[in-house]
Amino acid sequence: xxxxxxxxxxxxxxxxxxxxxxxxxxxxxxxxxxxxxSSRNLGRAIQSQTRTVFRPTLVIxxxxxxxxxxxxxxxxxxxxxxxxxxxLALWDLRQGREIRRFPNPGLGPLREVHVGPLGDxxxxxxxxxxxxxxxxxxxxxxxxxxSAVSSGVSALGLSPDGTEAIVGRTDGSVLAVTLATGxxxxxxxxxxxxxxVAQTDAGAFAAATSDGGLxxxxxxxxxxxxxxxxxxxxxxxxxxxxxxxxxxGAVETWSVTSGxxxxxxxxxxxxxxxxxxxxxxxxxxxxxxxxxxxxSAGVATPASVPLAxxxxxxxxxxxPARILAAGADGTVHVLDAQTFRPLARMISNTDGWAVxxxxxxxxxxxxxxxxxxWSTPVADMPIDxxxxxxxxxxxxxxxxxxxxxxxxxxxxxISQEVRLPPEVTLSVSPSSNAQAGQxxxxxxxxxxxxxxxxxxxxxxxxGKRVPPDAIVSESSGTTDGSPSRTVxxxxxxxxxxxxxxxxxxxxxxxxxxxxxxxxxxxxxxxxSQLYLTSVGINAYRARGLEPLTFAANDAKSVSGLFKxxxxxxxxAVRDTLLLDRNASRAAIQANLKSLRxxxxxxxxxxxxxxxxxxLDDDWYFLAADVGGASAGAIRANGLSARELADDLRRIxxxxxxxxxxxxxxxxxxxxxxxxxxxxxLDSLSRETGVHVLTAAxxxxxxxxxxxxxxxxFTYAFLQGFEGGTVRQADRAPRDGQVTVTExxxxxxxxxxxxIKALENQLAQVGGGRGGIANRTMVTPVGIxxxxxxxxxx
Numbered sequence: 001x002x003x004x005x006x007x008x009x010x011x012x013x014x015x016x017x018x019x020x021x022x023x024x025x026x027x028x029x030x031x032x033x034x035x036x037x038s039s040r041n042l043g044r045a046i047q048s049q050t051r052t053v054f055r056p057t058l059v060i061x062x063x064x065x066x067x068x069x070x071x072x073x074x075x076x077x078x079x080x081x082x083x084x085x086x087x088l089a090l091w092d093l094r095q096g097r098e099i100r101r102f103p104n105p106g107l108g109p110l111r112e113v114h115v116g117p118l119g120d121x122x123x124x125x126x127x128x129x130x131x132x133x134x135x136x137x138x139x140x141x142x143x144x145x146x147s148a149v150s151s152g153v154s155a156l157g158l159s160p161d162g163t164e165a166i167v168g169r170t171d172g173s174v175l176a177v178t179l180a181t182g183x184x185x186x187x188x189x190x191x192x193x194x195x196x197v198a199q200t201d202a203g204a205f206a207a208a209t210s211d212g213g214l215x216x217x218x219x220x221x222x223x224x225x226x227x228x229x230x231x232x233x234x235x236x237x238x239x240x241x242x243x244x245x246x247x248x249g250a251v252e253t254w255s256v257t258s259g260x261x262x263x264x265x266x267x268x269x270x271x272x273x274x275x276x277x278x279x280x281x282x283x284x285x286x287x288x289x290x291x292x293x294x295x296s297a298g299v300a301t302p303a304s305v306p307l308a309x310x311x312x313x314x315x316x317x318x319x320p321a322r323i324l325a326a327g328a329d330g331t332v333h334v335l336d337a338q339t340f341r342p343l344a345r346m347i348s349n350t351d352g353w354a355v356x357x358x359x360x361x362x363x364x365x366x367x368x369x370x371x372x373x374w375s376t377p378v379a380d381m382p383i384d385x386x387x388x389x390x391x392x393x394x395x396x397x398x399x400x401x402x403x404x405x406x407x408x409x410x411x412x413x414i415s416q417e418v419r420l421p422p423e424v425t426l427s428v429s430p431s432s433n434a435q436a437g438q439x440x441x442x443x444x445x446x447x448x449x450x451x452x453x454x455x456x457x458x459x460x461x462x463g464k465r466v467p468p469d470a471i472v473s474e475s476s477g478t479t480d481g482s483p484s485r486t487v488x489x490x491x492x493x494x495x496x497x498x499x500x501x502x503x504x505x506x507x508x509x510x511x512x513x514x515x516x517x518x519x520x521x522x523x524x525x526x527x528s529q530l531y532l533t534s535v536g537i538n539a540y541r542a543r544g545l546e547p548l549t550f551a552a553n554d555a556k557s558v559s560g561l562f563k564x565x566x567x568x569x570x571x572a573v574r575d576t577l578l579l580d581r582n583a584s585r586a587a588i589q590a591n592l593k594s595l596r597x598x599x600x601x602x603x604x605x606x607x608x609x610x611x612x613x614x615l616d617d618d619w620y621f622l623a624a625d626v627g628g629a630s631a632g633a634i635r636a637n638g639l640s641a642r643e644l645a646d647d648l649r650r651i652x653x654x655x656x657x658x659x660x661x662x663x664x665x666x667x668x669x670x671x672x673x674x675x676x677x678x679x680x681l682d683s684l685s686r687e688t689g690v691h692v693l694t695a696a697x698x699x700x701x702x703x704x705x706x707x708x709x710x711x712x713f714t715y716a717f718l719q720g721f722e723g724g725t726v727r728q729a730d731r732a733p734r735d736g737q738v739t740v741t742e743x744x745x746x747x748x749x750x751x752x753x754x755i756k757a758l759e760n761q762l763a764q765v766g767g768g769r770g771g772i773a774n775r776t777m778v779t780p781v782g783i784x785x786x787x788x789x790x791x792x793x
Contacts, residue, residue: 054420056375058415059380066328071313074160082112090119094397097355114158116158153168154194156168157197159199166187167197170194190215192213196231197234200238204219206244208234227250235275241253249269250264267295272285273312282318283295292340307333313326331347353368361408362384363396374418390408392406407675421450421506421513422455424512440493448507461498532573533576536552537609544630548611550710557718558718581624595647604655605657608659609711615634618680620641622634659694660677661695681783693781739788
């Protein structure tokens with residue numbers, strides 16, 4: 001029951017229960033006045049309640065349980081979280097997203113995990129004292145894990161450069177394993193089980209034993225020392241500084257070269273559950289109560305607010321000062337290491353991933369948004385209800401990496417204050433037995449009981465936004481003292497189901513839950529055609545815009561794919577190909593406007609390959625005739641995301657896919673441009689209901705792409721349609737068809753695999769590693785708001 005209905009019901013009850021004798025004509029007016037005043041006061045009281053400022057809690061549905069372990073590579077490019085269900089979530093900290101989910105490798109409950117440089121592999125230790133080495137891609141350059149040390153392993157570590165693993169065993173031996181060859185050498189033999197190990201690139205190591213000892217190895221010498229208690233956590237900084245936490249709550253730092261204790265403090269009341277180390281004697285520690293402590297030169301500074309429950313893993317970065325903490329709440333917390341200020345939470349649940357900040361900024365996989373909600377006593381609101389104000393692509397990267405700034409500037413922190421979205425009602429006539437092509441009269445009323453913001457209304461049919469020229473009338477006013485707006489649309493009925501859905505935006509552009517109804521329409525043709533517009537621009541002539549190599553070829557390949565490369569379920573394919581100088585702003589816009597004549601049954605695919613640029617107010621695709629790389633030139637002759645949204649919204653076709661493969665304008669793509677591209681195109685999809693599949697490629701296209709003869713994004717897209725009778729993207733379900741959702745998922749999964757394969761191929765011929773990944777900072781992202789549909793059979 002809505003708040004306003006509750007108010008009306010309460011007022012009716014008040015009238016029915018009003019005491020007193022049957023009124024005479026003389027006192028009827030007086031009693032009527034009393035009742036009016038009582039009703040008005042009650043209405044005001046209920047309205048006041050709806051305007052209550054709630055302090056919500058973040059609730060994660062499909063939570064995988066407490067994070068059991070955490071590892072970050074030495075360059076802080078990748079992290080892996082050991083989830084409560086035994087899965088391993090691999091995160092790319094540059095792209096700010098979870099990129100792969102490894103299932104438990106069949107070892108039973110896991111004890112620890114370590115991630116190699118650039119996320120190339122995972123080294124996993126189980127409570128059963130078994131080990132698995134998990135490559136993240138084929139041809140990883142790793143030898144099989146030696147069978148001689150596959151069991152009896154009680155502790156694992158990894159050198160920062162990822163070339164060696166250090167192994168502690170139940171028999172007291174400490175071993176080093178060269179990962180490229182599988183060669184094993186003995187570093188030391190102790191008399192008790194080894195419980196913790198760590199090492200540096202220079203070969204220095206530290207190992208704790210179950211009898212309370214600590215071994216410090218450097219330069220071929222091993223020094224046995226005695227901490228102030230049995231070691232319960234151990235970490236090693238790149239400069240060789242050793243940090244140990246003990247069962248008694250102490251945290252100590254040791255020099256691996258001198259074997260001397262450099263500092264000691266006892267900041268915890270119970271066993272230390274995790275420690276992290278950075279060069280210069282800096283450390284961080286935690287315990288089972290969630291208490292976090294920063295240590296420097298023996299001085300312990302505790303956080304004023306603990307995390308919720310046991311912290312099972314920590315990583316510390318010196319510049320910028322950052323902490324990653326594996327939490328009992330099922331998330332990895334990102335904090336400022338100087339102030340302990342929470343910056344973000346990394347979330348992996350059953351359906352995907354998300355990153356959320358205390359202010360309400362968020363990023364994530366679309367399928368996850370409904371499971372991560374701001375919860376109040378009145379309603380639960382998925383995080384993306386506030387996308388217009390709080391969506392921040394690359395949030396994790398911006399929280400962790402140096403020199404990254406947030407673009408959203410919310411006026412309110414949602415964790416401290418949230419107001420309810422508008423209430424929406426929808427009526428349609430006729431509500432049944434419609435004829436295809438008949439105009440449905442749809443009336444949407446939105447009331448905002450939370451504040452004085454006048455609500456804005458959006459109407460969708462089968463997931464596609466109804467165009468603005470469908471509005472018949474619109475009025476604004478108040479309902480029960482709250483701002484309200486009523487909009488009437490004339491919507492042509494399509495054959496079959498017309499799933500009408502209305503939403504309204506209110507406080508902080510917060511979006512209401514959709515109000516829906518479905519009208520079936522009969523009659524009319526079911527035949528449909530595919531309209532394809534392919535734009536590819538290599539030959540930019542303006543100063544400051546580098547010519548591209550593969551954009552035109554990619555556009556031709558996409559055109560050829562649908563014209564003759566695959567079988568589509570459509571009666572005909574109508575193709576328009578705009579290349580280089582023919583792809584002027586006027587030509588692109590003219591083509592998009594020509595699509596306003598297609599039928600609602602048709603399918604439209606628009607492919608754009610060329611330079612793209614995010615400016616403060618919008619994202620722009622740069623047409624061939626753009627006059628330069630300046631902001632003024634781009635705004636004058638670029639095609640903005642807002643213009644694209646308006647053009648796509650006015651296309652009658654309900655099934656629309658926009659593919660954008662853009663390069664940063666200038667020398668090298670910045671992460672920031674890629675994130676901003678995604679932010680604006682997500683808004684485009686949300687406002688129009690079209691599907692968007694987008695990626696950013698290197699500004700000067702990486703020479704490695706010549707191996708593919710395509711940009712990475714388009715190569716993966718084309719590969720999805722390979723395979724003859726069973727196409728590679730035909731996976732969920734495998735039914736002989738490739739849908740938009742399937743190709744989106746395939747491309748998202750495929751590009752990181754291709755990058756790894758190219759990296760390894762170059763490494764084998766003597767090239768350096770990391771180049772492609774560093775130039776291709778944003779993997780493809782599919783943004784699906786409309787109904788799914790078939791692209792090929």
